[in-house]
Amino acid sequence: MDLLGGYDSSNSEGDEPKLKPDVKAIARPADRRFLQAAPSVSAITAGRGLNQGSTATSLTVYGGGASSGTTGTGSTQKSNQGALVLMNNPTKSSLYAPVYGPLVDPNASNNKQGHGNHETNVAFEEATFQEQRNKFQRTGRAAAPDAEGSEVVRTTLGYSKHRLQEFAKVDEQRRKRQRPSNDKKEPLVHGSDDEVEHGIWAPPTTEERWAADNSLSDIARGGVESLAPEQLAEREYLKERDRQLGKQEEEKESESAVDRLVERKMAHLLPPKLASDDQIMEATTQFHAKQEFDYKGQSWMAPPAGLANIANSEEDLDMDHHKCFVPKKCVHRFQAGSKGVHRIRLFPKTGHLVLSAGLDGVCKVWSIPQKQLMRSYSGHSAAVRDVQFNHTGSRFVSASFDRYLRLWNTESGEVLQTLTNRKVPYVVKFFPLDDNLFVVGCSDNKIVTYDCTTGEITQEYNHHLAPVNAIVFSEDKGMKMITSSDDKKLLVWEWDTPVPIKYISDPSMHSIPCLTMHPSQQYFCGQSLDNHIAVFQASNRFALQRKKKFSGHLVAGYACEMDISPDGQFLVSGDGNGKLCFWDWKRTRMMQKYRAHDKGPAICVAWHPLDPSVVFSCGWDGVIKMWE
Known part of the structure; x- marks a missing residue:
């Protein structure tokens, strides 16, 4: 009744009543929550008052008073039952149309679940892409996708002038780096599988075949008979000279190879090697x-009065009654020099003369x-x-x-x-039985005997x-020779036999640069480099006397020589600090x-x-001191 009361019954054009608008309803603001979506069709069809038998969809509004309805064509008509019926016939497209409202939901989150700008229906290989990309940056060309x-x-579009110059420079450098393609070379040998012609020997090379095909014999050139005797002699001389030169070159190369092999560990410590044309x-x-x-006509080398008989005697002195003392x-x-x-x-x-070897070469x-x-x-x-003096003192050898x-x-x-084997000599000793022979220990790990x-x-x-480093002769009148080396070994040799008869080696041994016979x-x-003097037996077993x-x-680092008193009671040695030390032998x-x-x-x-x-003692201060 309230709804029907809003319409006026008077009508100038007909009996159809007018709908009186509700002022409060018009003034009330619209509810915009329903503007973001279209009305649900299912909700309308399920509503009350729907006529199931007709094709039109109707909405019946019940109220008091007269009512009007809408026909299937959309017209509104009165209802005698006091209800207003709104009729509508929507199409299929409108029923299945998307929801009205904005396309982007403002309340949705901005975070996406997947990556954008990726085409998912393309087979993609990372290595091929990077290869073509690098090729395009390097050469300006690449395979199209x-x-x-x-x-x-x-193209040159979009690049600055400076960038185009860089491209040109890179292309020029790339062309310079390209190597010309090598032509297919001729094989070095021909008929390598032809065993009938060459047998088990290798076929001739290309150079050998060319030389054989293009060489002319002496007869083809005119014959040997046409040469004068002087020409024949000259040819023989040249052949012999070339043969000798080739032989010398081979010996020199082999010797240099041995030098490099032997002295490679100490080349920085040794003087330069001698060349064949070096002048001494x-x-x-x-x-x-x-x-x-x-x-009296006596030489300056003559011993003092009273010692001539001792110098000329061939027997050793009897030292049983010759007692020695510590100076x-x-x-x-x-003063021997500054070096x-x-x-x-x-x-x-x-012992009336002293021979000194100076670091100045004198x-x-x-x-x-x-x-x-x-x-x-x-x-x-x-x-x-x-x-080293020889046994008479008339000659001496300097190394x-x-x-x-x-x-x-x-x-x-x-x-x-003047002798040399192009190696550094470290020690010199005369053979006790012959003054014409002496041995030399060298830097190439060898001991050589010179005549x-x-x-x-x-x-x-x-x-x-x-x-x-050191050589001494022992029993049997010097027929046994003992040598020491930087390899921490002592070897015992029979004279003139290049095979050692005894190896003296121990894991606890250090290098022994000096040897002295009792x-x-x-x-x-x-003289062991671990700061002590070791004693060995000089016969039979040549064993180390550990007690x-x-x-x-x-003495670590220095080859300090020692000596023993003539009666064998005292041992004297210098050390690396310049001191002179005396020990009791027993x-x-x-x-x-x-x-x-x-x-x-105090080196010696x-x-x-x-x-x-x-x-007597000497050192690197250039002074020889006499102690008494």
Whole structure:
């Protein structure tokens, strides 16, 4: 009734009543929550008042008063039952139309579940894509992503002038790096499978076949008979010369290969190798005393009065009643030079002369009674490593780091022989039974025997694995030779037999750079680089005497020579700090220690063969000291 009351019954045009609008309803704001979606058709069809028998959809509104309805054509008509019926016939397209409202839901989240800009129906290979991409950046061309196999070419559109210049520069560099294609070479050999023609031998190469096809014989050139005798002799001379030169080159190459193999571990410590055309330093000598002969006609080398019989005797001195003592002080100093003295040797038997080997390459002979320099011998361009008198003192050998050996006449200073095997000589010893033979320990791990008369190498001993440092001769009148090396081994040899008869090696042994024989010929001593002196038996087993050990000095890194008193009671040695040490042989107890040399080690000592308490020492300070 309230709904029907809103319509006016009066109508100027007909009896149809007008719908009176509700002012409050018009003023009430619209509810915009229902503007985002279309009305649900299912909800309308399920509503109350739907006429099931008609094709039209009707909505009946019940109320008081008159009512009107809508026909199937959309018209509104009155209802006598007091209800307003709204009729509508929607189409299929409107029923299945999308929901009215915005396409993007403002309340939905912005996070997407999948990746965008990816086409999912394409087979993609990462390696091929990167290859074509790099090719395009490098060359400006790449395969197009289509099935026709076309090519994509870079254009100049969109690139700056500077960028185009960079592209051109890269293309030019790429063309320079391209190597020309090698033509197919002719095989080196022809008919390699033809065993009938070549047998088991390899077929000739291309060069050999060309030389055989294009060479002309002597007869084709006119024949050997057409040559003059002088021409034939010249041809023979040239052939022989070429053969000798080739032979020398082969020997030189093989020798160089051996040198590189042997000295590769110490090449930085050795002087440069000698070439075949190197010129040796010219030898000179100078006499520094007033006169070479006295009023009696005796040479300056003659021993003092009373010692001539000892010098001329062939028997060894009887040292049973020759008791020695430890010296107490330095009584004289010989200034040998500024570069130091490496070795000193006393004149055999009498000891009235001292021979020194200097680091300046000069050997000098000093007179002990006169306390002066007698003669100097200059013949080496490098430091002298070792010197050694022969058994009479008339000659001596000097071994230098310039890889040369020189045999000198002691009295006149004349050079009798100049020898070399292009290796650095480390130690020199004369054979006890023959003054014409001496052995040399070299840097190529060999011991070689030289003959002074011919200058040739007569024997080689090659069993050490490192440079040879020391050599001594033992029992049987020197028929056994003991050598030491940097390989921490001692080898015992029979004379002139290049096979060792005894190996002395122990895991606890260190390198022994110096050896000294005891006067009794029953023991020999070795200066071990672990700061002690080891004693070995000099016969039979050559065993190490572990209970006899001399220590208390520092020699690590230095080849300090030691010596034993003529009666065998005392042992003397220098050390790396320049000190002079004396030990009791029987008790192995240190008797005395002196400060002997500055600026380096006391590298060598020598006990006088006749004076019981006279000892000589030398060092790298260039001073030879006499202790008594």
